[in-house]
Amino acid sequence: MSSFYSESTFLALIILSVVLLAIAALLFGIKRHLSELNREKFAEEAEPSFYEAKIKPVIDTWNPTIATLVIAGVLIVILGGFGYKFGMDEVGVQQGYAPSQPINFSHKIHAGQYEIDCKYCHSTVEKSKSASIPSLNTCMNCHKYVKASEKYNGKTSPEIQKIYNAIGYDGENMEYIEGYEQKPIEWIRIHNLPDLAYFNHSQHVVVGKLDCQTCHGPIQEMDKVYQYSTLQMGWCIDCHRERGIDSENNDYYEEAHKNMLAEGKDYITVAENGGLECSKCHY
Amino acid sequence: MIDKSILLDDKTFTVGIFDDSDKLLNAVGTLKKKGVKIFDCYTPFPVHHLDRALGYERTNISIGAFLCGLLGSLTGFTLAYSMNVVDWPMIIGGKPQDISVFTSFIPVIFELTILFTAFGMVILFFARTRMIHGIKEDLLSRRQTDDHMVLAIDNGEPQDMSASEIQSLLASEGAIDVDASRTSFNTSLTDEDELAKQLMTK
């Protein structure tokens, strides 16, 4: 019942069909123009075109009032609709945002190829609202030894060298440099939620039992991380309307689970559990 | 949809010009009685009973208005119901989240009914009478929007009486001017000199 509105299909379909019609008309015009050129070339007597023969009489008999209003209306709907949709869906939405990071860290290698658990590095994801970017010493747990030198003629990979430069590690002698002035790595944040929205990773990962990929996409295949989801409110709402909570295995939901069984339902969606209420995310 | 009977294109008319609505009404009555087919009359103000004298049916535009209003009511209800009850019901001031909250929708339904009726009807009217911005006007007398009333008879229409009989009848009914072949012209798109020339020839 909700998808009709929530997906804004109504507006989208109208706009789409109008655009397709416009393209068809354009193509038709080009074709006619070409054939006219052709005719001129062969100096043929111009036979009445399809337009002149069939369409013009219709237009001539059209009511100018209705025609004007329809054209104006269609224009307003198209322009206004596009403008509004642009304002709503494009401004501030950074889906696909993939900035270059100071270190070309590849999730494809780490998470995909080596299957390192996400939580190894993003260690606070089960405890806190933020998943946190790992500190350099987490990197060093492996990269003390892993230098990918086999790919670089025995030298340390230049990307790994950046870690060493930052933390002050002598890759040759495998030891930390005393008194080294450390420099932080300034990563560029990709997933930005506005200040007014409260999002908690632990809620979704621990309680909601979501995979990282649900929101972050096939991160294990990304050489360069990009923003997979729109991170718009509508996107959150859709998910909250569809997904159920695990009421059976969490004692917190004991009462809710009982009520659910009493009502003969299979599961409770997040929305039914109050997941669409404003102060779940905005306070 | 357009009422084609009001178009003056490519026609020539015998016109009688009156400066008094009573005389015009009398003339219409007389002509009708004599079986003259009158094309239309043009007056600067609504002359009462003229349409009846010309034998016009009352317009059924009100039915269209009613349907538009009905559409407005439905739109209002659908809007409110689908948004506040179906798609995203919320707890608002402890009010129910079902159809019983309908009373709150009444003002919006009412306003949309009026809005749809008014716009629908006016659009129908414009469409019926072929009016929209940028349409050129078809005039038979420059003063037909000022103080002259024009009784127009289509020359292309077969009449029982001869043209001259009709003209003299018009003159006898008090027309201040009778013209046997007048074609439509417009003021807004025609240059003033050009217009003067056109009017001179008539």
Place this chain on the structure above:
Amino acid sequence: MYSADIRQPLVTGGKTYSDVTADICRPIENKPTNSWWLGFSIGVVLLLVLAGTLAWTVWEGIGTWNTNKSVMWGWDITNFVFWVGIGHAGTLISAVLLLFRQKWRMSINRSAEAMTIFAVFCAAIFPLFHMGRVWLGFWPLPLPNAFGSLWVNFNSPLLWDVFAISTYLSVSLVFWYLGLIPDIATVRDRATSKARKYWYGFFAMGWNGSAKSWGRYEVVALILAGISTPLVLSVHTIVSMDFATSVIPGWHTTIFPPYFVAGAIFSGFGMVLTLLLIARHVMNYQDYITKEHLEAMTKVILLTGSVVGLAYITEFVIAAYSGYEYEQYAFANRMFGPYAWAYWTMMFCNLMAPQVFWSKWARTTPWFIFVISIVVNIGMWFERFVIIVTSLHRDFLPSSWVMYHATWVEVGIFLGTFGLFFTCFFLFAKFLPVINMAEIKTIIKDKE
């Protein structure tokens, strides 16, 4: 043949059709007079004040007003209701009087409708700019959006307002424009300059005054009048619900809808009179706006003023009878509290002042009517001020009782709306026929 049952002629001076046309088109076709320039300049200066004060409000925040934690609506909504009230006369005169076949309306309905539209423009400024975040002013529209499609609250009287005011404005515009078409055609056909020909031609929509068109036109006008009448009533009813549906003592009153509608007609006629008396004097329209018209309108003022007065008294009696201490206090506080001056100004202006119209002399003396019409306007502004501010400044908990006085910004915005109003009105008087020529022509003969 069809004379109306009116004792005095509606148009005096033995005008012919072409006299009417000439008289009414004169201001349009001639160069503006000095008095027009003077009035227009004042209007524009005030309009600049409006622009300045609104810009300041948006730039700094509505903290530049003096509204506070208890009186969150002050001059803003007072002015809104004031202007919406004024905006009722035009459509009402045209619609209701058309339905009642009151032919005397014909001289005044054009300018009254124009006034309606300009007044609604002025009114619309306030609900928009009283928003803390005016740039999000489109949010009360039920548009699909990216917030999961978060809709609007159909329970809220403010949302009803959005629908009511926008419907009222658009229907009034249509009604006004429809009436203008034959007259624009007249101006078009008299025009000699290219630009005038083009523009009046553009807006005349090809009107040629055929009997068939007139037949349809009259039906459409009648139905529009028919639906505009409940619309007019509904708009101020809904505005009154902004207050009536709340819990605040002094607001939470079921009498509000009829009381507000009567008040709106009252204030609307007051403003119509003010404007017409000026126009009549400046444009020498004494033959079209006769004393008969003035008398008819003063009678309406007398009636509606008395209705409003009755509402004031009823409201008070009901509050006294209610046994509800907050309601009782709210009304006692209006009369004798710190804003008693506003209450008694209102009572004087709205209830007492119009009673002079029992006198025939008062009803037919233009300068006197003008004075009373101004008094009525002032009184109706105070009515809204009394309802809004005195109810809010002392409601339930005495700890939150406050006083409220406007800042220069609020005063500037209010004055500025007069600038907008008069600028629009002077432009209207310059470019469009202020009296409905086509209709006037139908009644020239009704003089016997």
Place this chain on the structure above:
Amino acid sequence: MSSNKYWKGVEELDQTQEFVSSNANEFSEGLPLEQVFSNDDSTRANRRDFLKYFGFGLGAVTLAACNKAPIKKAIPYVEKPDNVTPGVPLYYASSSVSNTEGFPVLVKVREGRPIKFEPNKEATYFGGGLDGLGHSALLSLYDTNRLKGAMVAGKRKPIAWKDFDKEIVTALNKVKAAGKSIAIVTDGSTSLLSQQAIADFSATYNNTDVVSYEPISYSGITRANNASFGKAIIPAYNFQNADVIVSFGADFLGTWISPIKFHSDYSKNRVPKNGKMSKHYQFESIMSLTGSNADVRVPMKMSNVGQHLVALYRELGGATPHKGMEVAGNNIKNAAEELRAAGNKGLVVCGSNNEADQLLVNAINMMLGGYGTTIDTTNYYMGQNADEAAFTSFLSKAKSGAYGAVITLGSNPVYSYSGAEDILAKIPLRISTSITMDETSSNATHVATDLHPLESWDIKQPYKGRFILAQPTISPVFEGRQASSSLAAWAGADVSEKNELSHAYKYAKKVFSSAVGGDFNKALELGVVENTSSPSVPSFNITGGEAADALATKKGSATELVLYQKVGVRDGAYGNTPWAHEMPDPVSKVTWDNYLTMSMPDAKANDISTGDVVKVTVPTGSIQIPVLIQPGQTKSTYGIALGYGRVLPDDVKNDLKDLGQNAYPLVDMKGGFADYTIGDVKIERVTGASTYEFGITQTHYSIEGRDIIREATLDEYNIDPLAGSHVHKPKMISLWDDYDYSKGHHWAMAIDLNSCTGCSACIVSCSIENNVPIVGRDEVRRRREMHWLRIDRYYSFEAPTKKDLELSIVHGGDQTVEAGEQMTKEKVMEAYSEASEDKSTAYNYYENVKVAHQPMMCQHCDNAPCETVCPVLATTHSSEGLNQMTYNRCIGTKYCGNNCPYKVRRFNWFRYNENEKFDYHFSNDLGKMVINPDVTVRSRGVMEKCSFCVQRIQSTKLTAKRENRKMNTDEFTTACAQTCPSNAIVFGDLNDKSSEIAQLYANDRSYHVLEELGVKPSVQYMTKIRNTKATSTKKAH
């Protein structure tokens, strides 16, 4: 500002201890913030943006803090520091900043920033509450005017500590060589570290004199106790043991000695249990917070307090020939009767600083047998024990040129001691240790900038045997050094940091093991160590008769000026914190100002009204100040609050520049002690001065007879538990089925009007928790204060005689007021007064006003009227019963605010954050650090209001869900309930039948305000029971 660097941190957070210790220098440089603050973006940063700047380095500051102060060694209260998780707060037990004697608190730290004080519930002795000023003082940490390091007079930039120390040591040695003395002027701090450091310093410089100085003196008590039983102490008062409390001018709930603890003790006995509650008599001249809560409040003149004490002594059977002076209504006799009946459960306290008065008080308490029960001289109070006589003699010695150097250790005598500035200026070497350029520092030659208490180690001993440990909760923001380390440095110790362990840490550990003993880490975790002994009864050296003789001849003066402290500002030491100033005074509701309180009869007699500026002349000086008419004020007495008129550095902004008048110069030192009651007051209206407008949050003082606060007397309540609630209310009907809140949670609050004293701590706690903006005096004048929670205060008085009143219809028309009726309408009260035949005493009724306090916040109505009217659904209800305010959806029509019957909605009229005009610490880079990252900083043009601390609800629910368990409602509470020292506010889940809130809802005293509106509030109040004999509760109409 933007070029300053406040934080040291790394980009990345690290969780392991090893990493921190193995990378000692890791945090010395490298600042994400430095860059952030150096561009213009910083001016737009707010709340969660702050986290964005840290990006991924959340918590960096926490770890950076280890650099200077090894937090890893500190034991956090709840979690171990190696569990530091960005987004999850840590709580450290520490000591309150503003209570220099030491008061246990928890410091809530987010990502290395202390963002809030919360009461330490482990420290049961102290009551588990906190006061408004205590909360406000947090901002002193983020004060942009803090000094950036060691300063030498005349130089704008800090100099290196090494050079500074060298200069000081050379200078000190010169002083020693010249045979002059060094003075150390300490404050009343009970810091063991300071004491140890002073001892070490004195060992090196044996020419050192130590004198302690406090702006507010309690030496009358200490000297009287010394005379009475040979101990120059302030005893510990146990109000919880007292059944009858008689206070003569002691504002023990507001400002006297240790008010937070007194609050909790006092309130334990104020809720009727088994038909009993304590009885509180208050005799006073000004209307104090304590007086506003008394069962019997009697106006008196403070200059007559000795005579009244004599009368009480005699009534109690004391052997004295003197009669003393009775007060109106024979209340001394009544009090004496009740005290006698209570025996050792009676307690008499007195706010006078006169030794003679206190001697008689001691005698009376001895007679009652209160020593050992209500008064504990064994585990006595250690704070505020400075003796102004010692300071006066120090000054006269200084005047003679005996001192070559003075070190002011935390104290600020230049501000609060008139004349100290000139005398101190005679000492060539003046070293101050304040953290800001205060009055004393700007007068000093050197400033050895101290660390903020939240950056410092300390061990305090507010009560004998009760220790409070303070630990740093943040790495030093600036290059300060703890004062104890400075002293040690000058005494020759090496105070440089070794192995990341600061000198102060080692010092604290040393002092702990010698002075306290036990497990240091355990002590840090709890924050308090108790090492008390059972109270004993002292033996008296002096009889009451002698004391009475001494007082018998003392005559009161015809007019008197009482210098008092305001609850929010106290002595003014932390008087530059905007939160404290914006907190309305609990009694007068005035913010940001001090004023001359004047009684209604005096004002009427002299035709003075509130806001008139007058010149007050007393023998000690004169002052120009606006007047505030204060109901309850004794006729012919006037009051001015101390602690105002601070001279702050030039770059403080907005209203902090202009903080009232300094009344300290008026303190009378003639008798060798500080007398805060001064006779012979002359009031002249300043001609030509325009009326001063106060920023006052409540201007209407009466309740207008409305059923908003319900009251009953104890007797009535004992007969009928529903007393006070017999109000005719309409029957509620609903047009539809109400929403069913019985599933899941249903959050609700209960407020006991009996426990609530109106102290306003909750207001400040709420403001800090919820990032409520400070708007300044001018916005308060326009009635736009933003507090989500306010405390309404209403006055009423009882008609002693029957009178016929002529009144306008709005005030109920002509009426007859019977004797004993309670008048609750402003105009009725005025008309009653005016109806008096004797015009000179007409307004004396106003001396006897009764006061009621009522906290008021969003009632989270189940049928909320605000929700219905919002066009855009910005305020809706949650299924858990919360009225949700969605700021980002709000377009600011303000309709909801108008339609709120409780008027608790607050609108952001301006952009209050990031706005120079409203720069009260939320607009600068440093002040922003105090912002709670879990709560949105509201933008301009949106409505806001109490959310029932929904961020706490959500986080507690989440914790429960994560831990796979049911939620306990006592797991958490709202910020207001948490901080309430008298436990008047209870928050919880109504659907949890075992919870305290569910039980309170079933209480007979419970009612809802304005329940007849049918809005179904979720906040419930409980009838105020007064322990008075009054039988009539009829209300005048």
